[in-house]
Amino acid sequence: MILGLDVGGTHTDTVLIDNNEILAVNKIPTESNLVQTLKTAINQAISDVDPFQIERLVFSTTMATNAIIQNQLVETGMIISAGPGIDPHLFAVGPAYSLVEGSLDHQGIETWPLNKKDILFAAGQIKNKGIKTIGIVSKFSVHNPIHEIQIKKWVTKEFQHIFLGHSVSGSLNFPRRITTTYLNAALSKMHNEFTAALTKILDEKGCHAPKFILKPDGGTVELSKSNLFPARTAQSGPAASVMGALALDKCKGTTLALDIGGTTTDMAVIVDGVPLRTPFGIRLGNFHTLIRSLMTHSIGLGGDSEIKVNKNGIFKIGPLRKGRPVALGGKVPTPTDAMITLDLLNIGSKTAAIKAMSILGASIDLDAKSTAEHVMLEMGNAIAQSVKSFVNYINSRPVYTIKEVFYEQKIEPERLVIIGGPASQLAKYIGESLNLPYEVPAHAEMANAIGAALARVTTEITLQADTRRGTVIIPEACFSKAIDPAFDMDDAVRLASSTIREQALKFGADPEEIEFSVVEKQNFNMIRNYSRVGQNIRLKLCINPGLLPEWKRNF
Amino acid sequence: MIKAPRRTGLVFFPAFDWAISPTHPEREERLLYTQDQIMEEGILDIDGIEEYRVRPATFEDIRRVHFCIPNEEAVTTKSHLISAGGCMVAADAVLTGEVESAFALVRPPGHHARTVVLGNRGFCNINIEAVMIEYIREKYGINRIAIVDTDCHHGDGTQDIYWHDPDTLFISIHQDGSTLYPGSGFPDEDGGPNARGSTVNIPLPPRTGEKGFLFVLDELVMPILDKFKPELIINSAGQDNHFNDPITNMNFSARGYAALTSRLRPDLAVLEGGYAVENALPYVNLGIILAMAGLDTSFVKEPNYDRDYQEQPETITRYIEDLVRDLKDRFLKDHKMPYLKSGQIISRTKEIYYDTDGIQESQNERIRSCHDCAGLLSIESRSSLGLHTMAIRIPIRACDACQKMGSLWYSKALKNSFDYVYLQNRVQNTYEVF
Numbered sequence A: 001m002i003l004g005l006d007v008g009g010t011h012t013d014t015v016l017i018d019n020n021e022i023l024a025v026n027k028i029p030t031e032s033n034l035v036q037t038l039k040t041a042i043n044q045a046i047s048d049v050d051p052f053q054i055e056r057l058v059f060s061t062t063m064a065t066n067a068i069i070q071n072q073l074v075e076t077g078m079i080i081s082a083g084p085g086i087d088p089h090l091f092a093v094g095p096a097y098s099l100v101e102g103s104l105d106h107q108g109i110e111t112w113p114l115n116k117k118d119i120l121f122a123a124g125q126i127k128n129k130g131i132k133t134i135g136i137v138s139k140f141s142v143h144n145p146i147h148e149i150q151i152k153k154w155v156t157k158e159f160q161h162i163f164l165g166h167s168v169s170g171s172l173n174f175p176r177r178i179t180t181t182y183l184n185a186a187l188s189k190m191h192n193e194f195t196a197a198l199t200k201i202l203d204e205k206g207c208h209a210p211k212f213i214l215k216p217d218g219g220t221v222e223l224s225k226s227n228l229f230p231a232r233t234a235q236s237g238p239a240a241s242v243m244g245a246l247a248l249d250k251c252k253g254t255t256l257a258l259d260i261g262g263t264t265t266d267m268a269v270i271v272d273g274v275p276l277r278t279p280f281g282i283r284l285g286n287f288h289t290l291i292r293s294l295m296t297h298s299i300g301l302g303g304d305s306e307i308k309v310n311k312n313g314i315f316k317i318g319p320l321r322k323g324r325p326v327a328l329g330g331k332v333p334t335p336t337d338a339m340i341t342l343d344l345l346n347i348g349s350k351t352a353a354i355k356a357m358s359i360l361g362a363s364i365d366l367d368a369k370s371t372a373e374h375v376m377l378e379m380g381n382a383i384a385q386s387v388k389s390f391v392n393y394i395n396s397r398p399v400y401t402i403k404e405v406f407y408e409q410k411i412e413p414e415r416l417v418i419i420g421g422p423a424s425q426l427a428k429y430i431g432e433s434l435n436l437p438y439e440v441p442a443h444a445e446m447a448n449a450i451g452a453a454l455a456r457v458t459t460e461i462t463l464q465a466d467t468r469r470g471t472v473i474i475p476e477a478c479f480s481k482a483i484d485p486a487f488d489m490d491d492a493v494r495l496a497s498s499t500i501r502e503q504a505l506k507f508g509a510d511p512e513e514i515e516f517s518v519v520e521k522q523n524f525n526m527i528r529n530y531s532r533v534g535q536n537i538r539l540k541l542c543i544n545p546g547l548l549p550e551w552k553r554n555f
Numbered sequence B: 001m002i003k004a005p006r007r008t009g010l011v012f013f014p015a016f017d018w019a020i021s022p023t024h025p026e027r028e029e030r031l032l033y034t035q036d037q038i039m040e041e042g043i044l045d046i047d048g049i050e051e052y053r054v055r056p057a058t059f060e061d062i063r064r065v066h067f068c069i070p071n072e073e074a075v076t077t078k079s080h081l082i083s084a085g086g087c088m089v090a091a092d093a094v095l096t097g098e099v100e101s102a103f104a105l106v107r108p109p110g111h112h113a114r115t116v117v118l119g120n121r122g123f124c125n126i127n128i129e130a131v132m133i134e135y136i137r138e139k140y141g142i143n144r145i146a147i148v149d150t151d152c153h154h155g156d157g158t159q160d161i162y163w164h165d166p167d168t169l170f171i172s173i174h175q176d177g178s179t180l181y182p183g184s185g186f187p188d189e190d191g192g193p194n195a196r197g198s199t200v201n202i203p204l205p206p207r208t209g210e211k212g213f214l215f216v217l218d219e220l221v222m223p224i225l226d227k228f229k230p231e232l233i234i235n236s237a238g239q240d241n242h243f244n245d246p247i248t249n250m251n252f253s254a255r256g257y258a259a260l261t262s263r264l265r266p267d268l269a270v271l272e273g274g275y276a277v278e279n280a281l282p283y284v285n286l287g288i289i290l291a292m293a294g295l296d297t298s299f300v301k302e303p304n305y306d307r308d309y310q311e312q313p314e315t316i317t318r319y320i321e322d323l324v325r326d327l328k329d330r331f332l333k334d335h336k337m338p339y340l341k342s343g344q345i346i347s348r349t350k351e352i353y354y355d356t357d358g359i360q361e362s363q364n365e366r367i368r369s370c371h372d373c374a375g376l377l378s379i380e381s382r383s384s385l386g387l388h389t390m391a392i393r394i395p396i397r398a399c400d401a402c403q404k405m406g407s408l409w410y411s412k413a414l415k416n417s418f419d420y421v422y423l424q425n426r427v428q429n430t431y432e433v434f
């Protein structure tokens, strides 16, 4: 039996899944105390279940997101070595940001050595502020982590927790590497406390099954391993619903998944069962990070959005939400009131809903029913417009090879899968506006918790080999090794394949579910003075977000 | 987050799957380290810098500029079309007002490609700036355009294309042609009879440094631009003047290129040559992007700058001061031009060698002297490929007389035994091949 739990802004959902059946679902209001919310949700979810029967628990939480937005980060020092480029002072973050001597060039070749005295001085200054946690980042460390590793050796006695930049991601982006390393470090204390509290709740219940946390890329990581990269657990909500759509529908071909909530509508594209991912990383508050996520787009349009109408009869829905629908005691008319008026939904006071619609339509001479119909049409159109610009955005991403310019297929959704509270009421309007077939799967309103429950472990690795320099590096695995000039792409693929396996097992993957794909594979001849002096090999492998094999098999 | 004072577009196309030949300098790897540097700097996260996706140019776009012999398929590859198309994307970004300036960081380059194209010259087949400019004229109706070519090699292809066009100011700053390919670009090459003074060549001696380039820019280039009053300034931003470049002998630097860019303030910049792929291009391109966006460039520096950069010798400073004095006299003072009657036909012959493809070409060019337009042009070409062709251009905004004469020349040519006859009619926007 699997327990899936998704903490949302207003509700916390749980689901119990066994043998491909959704056994039970539960919804409680989210309280301000997260641990308390989890405790209540777990208690209710497994009240009738023998804890020993639970084999797996997966949590999609708001711990990291809230800590960042509410600025509850632990004081963290940063030791940075940069080199030529943009002024590194501009990337300053945290209360103690120290630039030290030393730099590497774009190939990871040292162009300015580190200065031990300078580094110990910087460390001393950070320590004098009472700071116990630091991040160490050097420019181009993903092409050569040597400076970060050396600095860590020199200062390791001075601090309790040290986070290194090259391990957060294999992607190039120095400012994002700085912020991501900072966030991991600054969240670590809170995250450790949170995972300890969660483990305690489950231990007390007698649940000792493997525990996982959902990440924004739609994959999971084992709870105890999440402490290595706490920021990777932030903003998993949108991924939970995309994985839910994938779990409840086959998502064959090119599917656009829409999750309509009270305040927002989120969208994502799933191609042959694999959700598209962003090339860089999520934004958390004001921080741009290297944390992978699914490519999702959110608009301020949901069942509880405020509706306004101007004197030309143009309806404007959202982006604000001003409390509950009128039918449920609120003050401003909402699409939910329109649904109630049209008998699409049976909650709250229908009289209040009708009244809200007739007041809304009065200035343009429409009765309640016509007004409500207008609202639904307008909402369908607005969502359809956003879908079109999202798809357009995906198709206008830059490409760097002739092959991609001339032969790459454009993304064109063939169907819609619509989930979330008002999914069934709105599906017809959105489908008609986009002229696409649509599906509202059973349990659509609990898709997020289902998605969390069934998501498998994901990870990615980046390999860079330079046969002229004689090195191969996989930063995410903190791996580097000398190679001989004959090292080629086949060797690279072999090395990367075994490394990603180890990495996945480390993060809690089931050996049978490891299935990776090649994201990037490039091999450059290095030419100097009309002759070949080496190979520059680049390879990126990833385990795509996907569902547990047992769920897929019996679908 | 960093915010750019000037909204800047970036079109990046490194053509990671294209090379002229396996060990040629114009190779897949050329922009790899530049890409790494740009990505590592987080350039694309800067508020106000927008990256655009390339699209290929069409043969129609090429036919506004070139006569491809025998046809476009034969002398272009997909990579040339994307490189030119990338420049057009950059132009769209600027002219629709989405950004204030844009940089097309594309390859292969184009400034050695001339009006007639038989193959590859100096790594170029298609003149990507010219394709962009004629696209701008066609689509946005912009007329007066200045090109400042800062590649180390003389932009002889661009000069050839705009030799007769009084509305295009072409300024080339390059290593003296007596010391470097293609061996042209001397001050007395100053434009055809209808466009005298709209071609400006500034040949600089080997080892010219930051001081020399910036002196030429401030003292000569900027005043000439002020006098011409272009609606658009385009920089052919070749980067082979760099002190680390393996195939040239100049002494320029990344900070020098950045300073030049922020003073010139081009609306559009297009990458041309530059083959120090590891120790110049990443820094020069970064400097240019930051300068275009109006951002601080003081931390942009080659790792070996302090060790290897050399100030230009005093003798060179004096040589350049003298040169600039002469050129100021030639281009900034008003001279009485020899009077040519409208309708007079003036011809010249040219010998052209396509170094990459080993083709020899002889051209006989005829221009109709005209007071009302850029003048009707014809180019008769014979080449070692064994082809004998006639190409006729009726220029954009051609006067009635030149248009009528053009049809006459065309029908006459058809009666001769040319292998191909081409008519590029920019007034009617047509291109005919017979």
Ligand SMILES: [Zn+2]
Pocket (backbone or CB within 6 Å): B151, B152, B153, B238, B240, B272, B273, B274
């Ligand atoms: Zn050049």
Ligand SMILES: [Zn+2]
Pocket (backbone or CB within 6 Å): B370, B371, B372, B373, B374, B375, B376, B398, B399, B400, B401, B402
């Ligand atoms: Zn004329």
